Every structure is written in structure tokens, then in C-alpha cells.
Amino acid sequence: MNSVSEPNPPVTMPQCKSLHRLSGQIALVTGANSGIGRAVALSLAREGAAVGINYLGGRDAAMAVVDEITQFGGQALAIGADVSDERQVEGMFSQMLKTFGTVDILINNAGLQQDAAFDQMSLAQWQRVIDVNLTGQFLCARAAIREFKQRGVRPDISCAAGKIIGISSVHEVIPWAGHVNYAASKGGVMMMTKSIAQEVAPYRIRVNSICPGAIRTPINRAAWETEAAYDQLMTLIPYRRIGEPEDIGRAAVWMASDESDYINGISLFVDGGMTLYPGFAEGG
Ligand code: NAP
Secondary structure (H helix, E strand, C coil), X not given: CCCCCCCCCCCCHHHCCCCCCCXXXXXXXXXXXXXXXXXXXXXXXXXXXXXXXXXXXXXXXXXXXXXXXXXXXXXXXXXXXXXXXHHHHHHHHHHHHHHHCCCCEEEECCCCCCCCCHHXXXXXHHXXXXXXXXXXXXXXXXXXXXXXXXXXXXXXXXXXXXXXXXXXXXXXXXXXXXXXXXXXXXXXXXXXXXHHHHHHHHHCEEXXXXXXXXXXXXXXXXXXXXXXXXXXXXXXXXXXXXXXXXHHHHXXXXXXXXXXXXXXXXXXEECCCHHHCHHHCCCC
16 A cells, blocks of 8 residues: 555566456446447456446446446446536545445546537537536546555556546547537536546556547437538548448557556547548648
8 A cells, every 4th residue: 555645666667467458456437338439348347347337328338338238248337426516526435445446546537518609609508518528527636646646556357456447538639610618618627637647657656648520429428420410421531431430449458558657648639530621621
């Protein structure tokens, strides 16, 4: 055990007992009953992690994810909680600790959009998106880091004392008209992630973000549902296909595993090249 005030002593890679993927690790995925969170939870569980399946309103969908994981021999627990509510987040972590003993991996995924032209945007629309997408990640990250710091590294489980992966967006760098609240929340996630990473790295805690491009989930159905919408979307994606939730699942497994042990404070874009300014592919 390491005391809260003392960073973990340096541990070089060869002293880590193993470079296995996620067996023996405990993960919490917020918003895990749908879309990206669901795919990430299933991917982590297939690599051996026991997974907390957080949801807000969709309990049946969360139970279906738990069933799917238990059917292939994994361990999972559904936990209802609003990530923007401090008390509910504390309760969710208490449930994780009570059931699984600790948390090694936090996937800060829960998020939403409430779109409006800027001059039509209500304070409630602005506030809800910031509360869930940014403050929700803050509350969950803070609870996770408290646990990581008081527990310290378990070298037989992972080289790190804990890993946090924020699901951000290409819109942490691409401005997005009509979605100012969303883009602002993801820009905030970027600087929050990097600043936390800088602060807690001496405790051997890794904090990174994954920035999806357009992924086929309910949040952006209008962008891929019809052929015309899909064709329009492809003008933004040099790789010329929409992302699937499993693309993010695979990236999250790698980011949570010791394979990425020396990676801290980055934004990993998983976007088929959406951030490559495709409008400049010709001319410019
Ligand atoms: P989704 O299918 O709509 O899933 C959103 C999830 O967030 C749901 O599980 C929802 O739970 C949960 N959620 C919403 N508010 C919550 C709250 N207050 N507390 C707890 N959970 C809450 O959307 P998605 O595409 O998978 O999005 C997941 C994340 O990826 C979001 O952060 C989003 O910004 C990001 N992202 C998505 C894309 C994309 O193209 N799809 C691109 C970039 C970034 P309930 O169903 O129970 O309400």
C-alpha cells in the first residue's frame, strides 16, 4: 500500500510481472448500455476484466449487456447512476468497491447532445451538456483517482495504479456550429484529461482520451441512417467508412492495458482521418 501523500516509487517495465491484457482487472464503464460504452464494456470483458455497466435510464439494455458478458463467462454488474450527480457517483463507486473490491480502469463514456443554433440555445441545454459530458467525467475521475492513490500499484495486475480513459470527440479540436455546448464540453475534457494526467503521473496513474470520429450509434443516427446522409458524411472521412463501436472497443482495450503503459495524457483520434482537414485533399 502507498500512502496518499507519497507517489509510487518508479517501477521500470522489466519489474512488472506481466504484460497480460486485462485479466484480474476491474473496470467501470459509464453509459455502458448503448453504443460506444456497450462495445467498450464487452471488449474489456472479453479481455478478462470484470465490468461495472453504468446506465441512466436504460436498465433493460444494461441488464442485456450484463447477460451477454456472463454468457461468455465474464463478470459484470449493472449500476444505475447519473454521472452529473455527485452523490450518485459516490454511490456507484461504493457499489463497485463492495462488489469487486477495487477499480483499476475507468472509462468515462457517458455523454449526450442537446443541439441548437447558438442564439436559440437555452441555459438549460448548455448546462445539461456541460454537466454530463464534462462535470460527469470530473466526478468519476476524482472518485477513481482517490481509489488508485490509496491502493497503489499491484504489479501482478498491472504496471499502473489505475487507468482513466475519457471518451472525448474529434470535436475537442474541430469547431461544430449548432453544437456549441457539445464542442465546449469536449474541449474541456481535453484540457481536464491532460491536466489530471500531469498531476497524477507520479502515482503511476495514466489518464488519456479517445476521440472518436463518426461512429454508428444512436447519438448520431441522422448522420448515417439514410443513403444521402451517409454519402454526405463520407465527404468528411478520408477512410470512406463510418466507424463502428467495436473500433473504439479495440482502442480502449489497448489504452487500458499495459501494452500502452508509457502513454499518458494523450488524445487518441480514432476517426478514419476526420481530423486531417479532408477539405484540403485537393487544392487549398
Ligand atoms: P449513445 O448510444 O446515445 O449512448 C450514450 C450513453 O450515455 C447511454 O448509455 C446513456 O445512458 C448514457 N448517459 C447519458 N447521460 C447520462 C448520465 N447523466 N449519466 C449516466 N449515463 C448517461 O451515444 P454514443 O455515441 O455511444 O456516445 C458515447 C460517448 O461517445 C459520448 O460521450 C459521446 O459524446 C462520444 N462520442 C460519440 C461519437 C459518435 O459518433 N457516436 C463521436 C464522438 C464522441 P441511458 O441510455 O441509460 O440514458
